[in-house]
Amino acid sequence: MSVLFQNYARRPIELVEGKGTIAYDQNGKKYLDFSSGIAVTSLGHANEELVQVVCEQSKKVWHTSNLFQNSKQEEVATKLIEGTHFGQALFCNSGAEANEAAIKLARKHTGKFKIITFQQSFHGRTLGTMAATGQDKVKEGFGPMLETFDIIPYNDEAALERAMGDDVAAIMLEVVQGEGGVEPITETFAEKINEMSKQYGALIIVDEVQTGIGRTGTKYAFQQTVLQPDIMSLAKGLGGGFPIGAMIATKELADTFGPGTHGTTFGGNYLATAVASKVCDIIFDETFLQQVQEKGAYLKEAVEKELPSLETKGQGLLFGIRQEGWDVASVLAKAEEAGLLTVAAGNNVLRLLPPLTVSKEEIDEAVHILKQIL
Numbered sequence: 001m002s003v004l005f006q007n008y009a010r011r012p013i014e015l016v017e018g019k020g021t022i023a024y025d026q027n028g029k030k031y032l033d034f035s036s037g038i039a040v041t042s043l044g045h046a047n048e049e050l051v052q053v054v055c056e057q058s059k060k061v062w063h064t065s066n067l068f069q070n071s072k073q074e075e076v077a078t079k080l081i082e083g084t085h086f087g088q089a090l091f092c093n094s095g096a097e098a099n100e101a102a103i104k105l106a107r108k109h110t111g112k113f114k115i116i117t118f119q120q121s122f123h124g125r126t127l128g129t130m131a132a133t134g135q136d137k138v139k140e141g142f143g144p145m146l147e148t149f150d151i152i153p154y155n156d157e158a159a160l161e162r163a164m165g166d167d168v169a170a171i172m173l174e175v176v177q178g179e180g181g182v183e184p185i186t187e188t189f190a191e192k193i194n195e196m197s198k199q200y201g202a203l204i205i206v207d208e209v210q211t212g213i214g215r216t217g218t219k220y221a222f223q224q225t226v227l228q229p230d231i232m233s234l235a236k237g238l239g240g241g242f243p244i245g246a247m248i249a250t251k252e253l254a255d256t257f258g259p260g261t262h263g264t265t266f267g268g269n270y271l272a273t274a275v276a277s278k279v280c281d282i283i284f285d286e287t288f289l290q291q292v293q294e295k296g297a298y299l300k301e302a303v304e305k306e307l308p309s310l311e312t313k314g315q316g317l318l319f320g321i322r323q324e325g326w327d328v329a330s331v332l333a334k335a336e337e338a339g340l341l342t343v344a345a346g347n348n349v350l351r352l353l354p355p356l357t358v359s360k361e362e363i364d365e366a367v368h369i370l371k372q373i374l
């Protein structure tokens with residue numbers, strides 16, 4: 001019997017080594033890793049440049065706490081906000097923590113506590129972010145929930161209009177719902193969110209924990225929409241596999257978090273920010289992002305050509321496929337057996353999350369495997 005809590009339905013394999021898109025399990029079996037540790041290892045396994053950064057930083061300091069200046073945090077924050085309307089960042093250790101910071105900032109800044117979130121959303125597993133999440137299965141047995149959140153249908157303008165009022169502190173959303181089934185926001189809904197936010201003085205929080213840092217083919221996914229967020233949360237891809245999260249906000253919100261208002265011991269430590277800095281350098285390059293878009297389009301085209309009966313959805317390399325009536329768990333298991341690692345999402349969607357460095361040959365190979373098993 002395992003000495004671990006059985007809170008994860010773990011696959012019966014252990015990945016012990018890898019390089020780029022390729023990973024090997026404990027028996028030496030080779031896989032194409034289109035799971036990337038759930039959109040985390042965006043530069044693949046054992047990326048040379050990241051390995052070097054970790055080694056070099058580890059010989060200097062690892063952690064000094066937020067009692068002291070930290071130029072690495074300044075460096076990463078500068079890269080994150082560059083080319084956007086945002087003004088400053090706060091570092092933490094995970095997506096849920098970044099969202100907690102966002103929720104606290106929105107409450108304190110507006111003096112209100114009602115936050116609108118959406119059905120099928122996923123924002124994390126802490127008491128606050130669990131309550132924000134629009135999926136009942138995440139909440140079972142953990143009640144009562146924090147009352148802050150009003151959870152309404154996604155991409156439903158009329159429902160949003162009905163839910164709005166002067167008591168709304170913020171509207172919090174994923175630009176593409178990841179865990180909920182790879183569901184992108186519609187343009188009209190994005191417009192409606194902007195409009196409602198202005199009309200009622202409510203902030204817009206985009207949870208880009210999964211969509212951010214190049215995953216959808218732009219630095220952040222909201223940049224492909226008209227959305228004008230006040231706050232953004234990041235994590236997953238930011239550290240290339242090293243745990244780090246960040247909350248980003250506009251200058252107008254800077255003064256709301258003064259000394260002593262919020263914090264975390266580990267947040268933005270040197271190992272994490274050293275890696276994140278290099279991740280930003282690589283991914284925020286225009287050519288690199290262009291290639292992510294091309295590879296996303298290539299993957300979509302290949303799936304639609306080889307497997308025309310499948311429904312495809314998503315953006316960039318956050319890609320979902322679905323077929324009426326299939327059992328996604330068994331599809332996932334079959335793919336794994338055939339050497340392709342994927343992730344399930346929402347209502348029977350299979351999510352393909354290759355590293356952003358994936359090659360077209362690897363995409364061909366993955367589609368070939370899918371065709372065989374389906």
Ligand SMILES: *Cc1c(COP(=O)(O)O)cnc(C)c1O
Pocket residue numbers: 093094095096097099122123124125174178179207208209210211235236
């Ligand atoms: C994964 C995820 C989270 C939670 O991140 P953790 O690091 O697991 O806390 C929050 N929001 C979104 C959109 C996510 O995909």
